[in-house]
Amino acid sequence: RIMPVRWSRYSPSYLEPEVKKESYQKPLEELTEEEREQMELKAVRPIKAAPPTLSSSVFSDPMISKFTNMMMKSGNKVLARSLMSQTLEAIKRKQLEKYHKAPENEKETIECNPYVIFHQALKNCQPIIGLSNITKGGKTYQVPVPLTDNRKRFLAMKWMITECRENKHRRTMMPEKLSQELLLAFNNEGPVIKRKHVLHKMAEANRAYAHFRWW
């Protein structure tokens, strides 16, 4: 499906900002030809302003920032970020408590790193194939369609957030709900994984209409 190209206010001569510390600490001799050309270009060309989401911190993670942005409501990034950090802390606490209570041989199997759990859980929630509405002969069919990586990631995050917002008790706090859901998804259980399986089954059921797709 061809997406409309977005235009940017910057003219094409503007270059992207370089944030990583390592690239500035390399001495001159180690650079290859392309990198030397890049450096000379940077001396003459203007550079775009760095977006607020771009961070030079060693702890920054693009997937976590995307998830925080999706959790944000009416621009309240402070609240969204604090909820995210409370969620990661809650996951870590639960896993550490389990770790300290487990017998010696099981200790290696318990994963305590909240980032690893987060990434693995979202990976487990990503659907492989999606459905799209195609109108042919007056009727709309649900046609199985391949998904791009971005779309898969978006769907996984969206399902996770809607699940936590809607299907839980009103008084539970978001970090508590989210940490529980992420841990379930990490073990391939829970309602989000079920939703993914339902989508796969629908796509399998509508396999006959697959030839309706023209892209």
Next chain:
Amino acid sequence: QLEHGRALHTAARDGLSSVSAQDVPAERPRAVFHTSESDPAKHTEQHEGRLYDIPLEEVKAVFPHGLPYRFQQQIQTFNEARVMVRRPALELLAYLKGSNLAHPAVRYVIYGERGTGKTMTLCHVVHYCSRQGWLVLHVPDAHLWVKNCKELLQSSYNKDRLDQPLQASAWLRNFKTSNERFLQEIKTQKKYMWGKRESTEEGRPLGEVVEQGLARVRSASDAVGVVLRELRQQSHRGSFRLLVAVDGVNALWGRTTLRKEDKSPVSPEELTLVHNLRKVVRNDWSGGAIVTTLSQTGSLFKPSSAYTPHELLGKEGFDALDPFVPIPVTNYSPKEFESCYGYYLERKWLQHEKAHTEDGKAELQFLSGSNPRQLDRLAGPL
């Protein structure tokens, strides 16, 4: 490996003058920032920056209330209570060890910016005193008594004052858990009437007054007042030593957010609990010490940049507390930061791969500004 080796050398240089053999980290070179000395009486400058362990049964007995919430969560996650020995606490302990109990009680005010460790210093001192066998009167947060009160009763003892049954009974319950044995030994010196029919005779153990306060919640605040009065009057005899530990003492002289039924604001003097606590904090009794902490975080109507005694206590409070020993608490020194960072690493609290690197450590130090609370909050999600 390298940095552990370097830390070992510095500790060895510091520890060469030490005599105690327990401290030499022979078995576990990684535990340089720990110390096996769990008795605060024996803490000296060599132990500065190290973390000592409080056994969990003692934590439940000595601190039924009073530990910060995040510290309680940490105790539950790590299954141990480790407190860092820092210079302000060592200073206070030295003063307490050298204090003359025949003289009137000396007042110590622990002050500092937000999140630098004032409450933890107070808890360290309370632990020391309870180990030494003192009677500890620990008010966990005086701000809880001047805000968010659901029930305010008119006091039966004095028509102008207001009672707070819930807060008073909660405090009495915790006081009972921490000081069981003293309640049987200390006897009342006067007959107290609770309402028309109930009374406590002279010479009964103080435990009865506490039971009375817990059973009849309406008279709990008066029970608290009686307890404070008896302890104040009997401490000069020398049978026990009294430590009054108040966290957030600036609440006693500020304003309250409480209102009476006709919507007029309540000033702190009109609350029985605050009135009685103010009487204890005066230095007209002997045989103990008063250790207090200023706190901006729970305070009412004070700007967030205020941390000095004069700003937080106001003129009235400062005059009331006037001859006091100020004890400033600052952010972590580099050594203390290293030891806290090492402890988090050892307990697997810092799980992020980059947190183990030098870059990560430098970033944590920069972002937190060596402030203990900020470091704790930053290390949470990492």
